[in-house]
Amino acid sequence: MRTNDDIEHVAAITEQLGFAHLDDLPCLRLQFGQATAVIALYGAQVLSYQPRNNQEILWLSPLATWHNQTPIRGGVPICWPWFGAISPILNPEQLALPNHGLVRTQLWQLKSKHCSAEGVSVTLETTIAYQPWFSKTPNTATKITLQLQLTLAQQLQINLRCNDAIVQQAALHSYFKVDDISQTQVQPLPLTYIDTTCAQVVTSKANTATFCTEVDRIYQHSEPMLKIQNSNLSVGIEQIGHDATVIWNPWRERSAKMTDLTEQSYKEFICVETAKLALDTAAPLNLTQHITLL
Numbered sequence: 491m492r493t494n495d496d497i498e499h500v501a502a503i504t505e506q507l508g509f510a511h512l513d514d515l516p517c518l519r520l521q522f523g524q525a526t527a528v529i530a531l532y533g534a535q536v537l538s539y540q541p542r543n544n545q546e547i548l549w550l551s552p553l554a555t556w557h558n559q560t561p562i563r564g565g566v567p568i569c570w571p572w573f574g575a576i577s578p579i580l581n582p583e584q585l586a587l588p589n590h591g592l593v594r595t596q597l598w599q600l601k602s603k604h605c606s607a608e609g610v611s612v613t614l615e616t617t618i619a620y621q622p623w624f625s626k627t628p629n630t631a632t633k634i635t636l637q638l639q640l641t642l643a644q645q646l647q648i649n650l651r652c653n654d655a656i657v658q659q660a661a662l663h664s665y666f667k668v669d670d671i672s673q674t675q676v677q678p679l680p681l682t683y684i685d686t687t688c689a690q691v692v693t694s695k696a697n698t699a700t701f702c703t704e705v706d707r708i709y710q711h712s713e714p715m716l717k718i719q720n721s722n723l724s725v726g727i728e729q730i731g732h733d734a735t736v737i738w739n740p741w742r743e744r745s746a747k748m749t750d751l752t753e754q755s756y757k758e759f760i761c762v763e764t765a766k767l768a769l770d771t772a773a774p775l776n777l778t779q780h781i782t783l784l
């Protein structure tokens with residue numbers, strides 16, 4: 491018979507075909523003690539983090555799909571090498587390019603995996619063709635490599651790395667599950683933010699974001715430690731290597747218009763995105779988000 495001690499020390503990484511309704515999606519399942527995480531090879535997208543049995547921290551849309559080059563709606567999408575609509579600085583010819591970069595719809599390769607008494611971790615890798623705007627100086631590279639390391643221990647650690655010194659943006663676009671968006675708070679945030687819904691800089695009196703309408707905000711120079719307070723649980727988010735945090739909830743009307751959200755979906759999640767958005771220098775990327783159930 492298994493004792494509690496045995497359960498505490500289960501550390502395993504297994505291949506898994508399918509997650510939730512995405513029944514043909516190739517995934518890896520990480521287990522460390524009672525904690526589990528699932529990551530899809532498509533997009534290197536974390537889909538689930540349960541620090542203990544049946545306590546899900548991330549949100550996945552019931553209408554998410556991964557066919558026909560569709561990014562999966564939910565979990566932790568990886569935005570790279572640009573965020574949102576590509577800047578004209580990066581795309582002077584105004585080519586039609588996807589929102590949030592190129593790697594959400596790629597199948598990544600498993601590079602390494604590691605299990606120990608301290609935690610379990612996997613590293614996934616993808617490459618994209620070298621683009622002329624990546625560098626401010628002549629460069630002979632033909633491809634650029636991006637790595638995502640996912641570590642499950644007492645918390646979930648997501649680390650995105652590109653060792654090439656290139657002009658790049660990135661975001662760990664995490665969808666957090668909430669019981670009721672109208673009872674959710676995110677704090678502490680800078681008092682001034684860019685409101686993307688109206689392209690204006692706004693100054694607020696409170697360092698807390700609450701939700702009663704569509705929210706799409708860029709908080710530059712945000713604190714390394716944030717907290718999501720929900721009616722029945724609190725989640726800590728630690729950010730490293732970022733220059734901004736993006737907070738997004740589409741609210742009812744936009745939710746209804748999006749093919750992979752239901753009209754009610756907006757009530758169930760808040761996106762708190764650890765981002766590196768500055769485009770002024772060509773530099774390596776090392777962006778981290780740690781997620782902890784408080």
Ligand SMILES: O=P(O)(O)OC[C@H]1O[C@H](O)[C@H](O)[C@@H](O)[C@@H]1O
Pocket residue numbers: 561574589590686706707736737738761763
């Ligand atoms: O629909 P997607 O490409 O996944 O983007 C979803 C959302 O991502 C971010 O949070 C942006 O700030 C939003 O403006 C965008 O609507």
